[in-house]
Amino acid sequence: MSIRVGILGYGNLGRGVECAVKQNEDMELKAVFTRRAPESVKILTESAKVYSIDDILTMKDEIDVLVICGGSATDLPVQTPEYVKYFNVIDSFDTHARIPEHFANVDANAQQSGKVGIISVGWDPGMFSLNRVYGNAILPMGCDYTFWGKGVSQGHSDAIRRIEGVADAKQYTIPVPEALAQVRAGETPELTTRQKHTRECFVVAKEGADLARIEKEIKEMPNYFADYDTTVNFISQEELVKNHSGIPHGGFVIRSGKTGWNNENTHIVEYSLKLDSNPEFTASVLVAYARAAYRMNKEGMKGCKTVFDVAPAYLCAQSGEYLRAHLL
Amino acid sequence: MSIRVGILGYGNLGRGVECAVKQNEDMELKAVFTRRAPESVKILTESAKVYSIDDILTMKDEIDVLVICGGSATDLPVQTPEYVKYFNVIDSFDTHARIPEHFANVDANAQQSGKVGIISVGWDPGMFSLNRVYGNAILPMGCDYTFWGKGVSQGHSDAIRRIEGVADAKQYTIPVPEALAQVRAGETPELTTRQKHTRECFVVAKEGADLARIEKEIKEMPNYFADYDTTVNFISQEELVKNHSGIPHGGFVIRSGKTGWNNENTHIVEYSLKLDSNPEFTASVLVAYARAAYRMNKEGMKGCKTVFDVAPAYLCAQSGEYLRAHLL
Numbered sequence: 001m002s003i004r005v006g007i008l009g010y011g012n013l014g015r016g017v018e019c020a021v022k023q024n025e026d027m028e029l030k031a032v033f034t035r036r037a038p039e040s041v042k043i044l045t046e047s048a049k050v051y052s053i054d055d056i057l058t059m060k061d062e063i064d065v066l067v068i069c070g071g072s073a074t075d076l077p078v079q080t081p082e083y084v085k086y087f088n089v090i091d092s093f094d095t096h097a098r099i100p101e102h103f104a105n106v107d108a109n110a111q112q113s114g115k116v117g118i119i120s121v122g123w124d125p126g127m128f129s130l131n132r133v134y135g136n137a138i139l140p141m142g143c144d145y146t147f148w149g150k151g152v153s154q155g156h157s158d159a160i161r162r163i164e165g166v167a168d169a170k171q172y173t174i175p176v177p178e179a180l181a182q183v184r185a186g187e188t189p190e191l192t193t194r195q196k197h198t199r200e201c202f203v204v205a206k207e208g209a210d211l212a213r214i215e216k217e218i219k220e221m222p223n224y225f226a227d228y229d230t231t232v233n234f235i236s237q238e239e240l241v242k243n244h245s246g247i248p249h250g251g252f253v254i255r256s257g258k259t260g261w262n263n264e265n266t267h268i269v270e271y272s273l274k275l276d277s278n279p280e281f282t283a284s285v286l287v288a289y290a291r292a293a294y295r296m297n298k299e300g301m302k303g304c305k306t307v308f309d310v311a312p313a314y315l316c317a318q319s320g321e322y323l324r325a326h327l328l
Numbered sequence: 329m330s331i332r333v334g335i336l337g338y339g340n341l342g343r344g345v346e347c348a349v350k351q352n353e354d355m356e357l358k359a360v361f362t363r364r365a366p367e368s369v370k371i372l373t374e375s376a377k378v379y380s381i382d383d384i385l386t387m388k389d390e391i392d393v394l395v396i397c398g399g400s401a402t403d404l405p406v407q408t409p410e411y412v413k414y415f416n417v418i419d420s421f422d423t424h425a426r427i428p429e430h431f432a433n434v435d436a437n438a439q440q441s442g443k444v445g446i447i448s449v450g451w452d453p454g455m456f457s458l459n460r461v462y463g464n465a466i467l468p469m470g471c472d473y474t475f476w477g478k479g480v481s482q483g484h485s486d487a488i489r490r491i492e493g494v495a496d497a498k499q500y501t502i503p504v505p506e507a508l509a510q511v512r513a514g515e516t517p518e519l520t521t522r523q524k525h526t527r528e529c530f531v532v533a534k535e536g537a538d539l540a541r542i543e544k545e546i547k548e549m550p551n552y553f554a555d556y557d558t559t560v561n562f563i564s565q566e567e568l569v570k571n572h573s574g575i576p577h578g579g580f581v582i583r584s585g586k587t588g589w590n591n592e593n594t595h596i597v598e599y600s601l602k603l604d605s606n607p608e609f610t611a612s613v614l615v616a617y618a619r620a621a622y623r624m625n626k627e628g629m630k631g632c633k634t635v636f637d638v639a640p641a642y643l644c645a646q647s648g649e650y651l652r653a654h655l656l
Contacts, residue, residue: 019589023468044589100653125656127462127597130640132655134455137616137643138609140351184602259612261347261372265604267612269455272600274512276593281466284587284595288465308641308651312458315465323636325428327460327472328453 009069016283107304139257147175151249165209344611435632467585475503479577493537
């Protein structure tokens with residue numbers, strides 16, 4: 001029997017989960033839950049139904065795992081602790097500083113309900129975190145480096161769009177090649193924010209807007225741009241649509257460590273992602289962990305987990321025998 | 329209290345384990361067991377003792393985990409199933425085709441003894457296997473590529489040394505740059521053995537040896553060289569010592585996969601290692617999994633495991649709270 005998946009929230013991420021479920025033969029999409037009017041939401045999977053979020057509990061016994069596709073700012077802190085009372089759940093909570101608090105909230109309710117909730121799944125947090133942990137465990141004498149990009153930062157693009165006179169915008173985060181090269185060469189530089197990444201902005205201005213003021217406001221925006229070397233390119237809406245409609249992303253986690261009695265040998269472990277679609281890749285990670293949540297719960301486990309707590313074998317549809325024979 | 333580690337077999341790998349234990353503050357090296365006369369084996373750790381392998385059972389209660397550093401051909405198939413009767417054990421068994429059999433043998437005895445045995449730990453099998461599993465789980469529509477090198481292949485170097493007229497030799501395995509580039513570009517080529525790697529040999533010939541015959545014998549050696557483009561360089565013993573004494577290695581695991589309703593988006597996940605010392609890095613992985621074996625056994629787990637069965641959090645000395653706050 002297939003693992004029956006529910007999706008809560010049908011934006012880019014929810015659609016990505018739908019696509020990922022289709023690729024996994026041991027899973028089936030059962031339902032999409034939405035805050036919008038259900039009849040206004042068109043999904044791709046013919047065999048699945050759209051429900052109002054208000055009716056979600058009526059599906060309690062027909063969903064093996066619920067993938068919560070809301071935002072980290074206001075949706076997930078409420079939804080994940082709430083729905084783990086009834087479902088095994090997965091989320092992609094990515095406000096790093098608030099993970100301990102979110103973990104505690106989800107864990108309290110999951111311990112009560114006997115369900116599994118895996119939080120902060122995706123690529124960062126997620127696959128990048130895993131590589132930081134493996135790197136730290138294997139090479140305790142060493143340094144971690146995480147670079148993001150080249151890719152679109154949704155938050156930074158939104159911040160530009162809020163500036164007066166801006167009609168539309170896309171922002172790319174780009175690792176500084178010299179910094180990457182230094183780290184890969186086994187040097188262990190201390191890098192400032194500015195030395196690690198640059199920011200490139202493509203901005204569509206409204207007619208008659210003061211371009212110099214917009215550029216200045218972007219470059220001086222605290223937290224978002226002030227600490228970076230930022231370039232601003234004004235382009236037309238047509239150009240933006242033609243050349244900057246994708247949501248690519250990626251990045252690098254590098255562990256540079258020493259071994260030997262006197263730390264005489266250097267080792268570089270590098271993990272990198274080059275993603276055509278950030279939300280679809282994130283969704284693919286969510287779906288693999290959805291399988292794990294279902295299986296772990298079936299074995300009697302409960303409580304809040306992160307990617308650190310999930311043995312890799314739970315992620316794969318294939319059996320342990322198969323994995324040992326073919327992938328080990 | 330520290331995790332008390334024993335090492336069985338004190339060659340390059342055993343010495344690497346000794347060095348790695350020194351880097352981990354929660355571990356201490358208690359004993360080295362050897363088939364040689366114990367008084368003939370000098371180790372680096374002042375607080376540890378060398379014992380004959382014949383006395384290993386007298387240390388049963390003073391070792392929390394035994395790292396078995398023998399060879400895969402004849403040592404490990406015997407030693408790992410034997411010593412898991414008395415100890416939590418780790419090995420680096422790397423004969424891929426015989427892993428299922430080795431797993432079954434270790435598991436049978438570990439289930440009886442209540443100990444944990446983690447087999448096939450290192451980087452391939454080991455970290456590379458993990459990346460194959462994560463890649464397969466996340467991007468089920470995709471292809472795996474594993475490239476090794478640039479690095480020294482001990483087995484191939486040994487094979488050259490067995491040729492008549494050869495005094496010494498080192499063999500490097502090198503990935504073909506064009507193949508790597510193709511895979512990274514998201515093409516999914518079917519690559520033959522010859523298209524993936526080349527082999528470069530540095531050979532010291534005995535005086536008066538027939539160089540042409542040696543070169544021919546190397547290049548035509550079945551399994552080892554016949555399927556590769558191989559270059560043979562004759563050099564002096566001094567040059568070999570000066571330029572080819574290290575044991576570097578490394579490689580790449582790349583998962584190239586598709587997502588989207590019609591598989592329209594491409595994602596490249598790449599994991600790479602650049603290692604100054606193959607045995608020291610392997611040893612560092614062994615030691616991280618030694619910590620995991622000890623902890624998992626303390627929690628009541630038993631039986632044979634591989635890297636696929638070990639949740640990453642077990643590998644790190646730090647607590648779950650710490651990992652969530654700092655590495656997630």
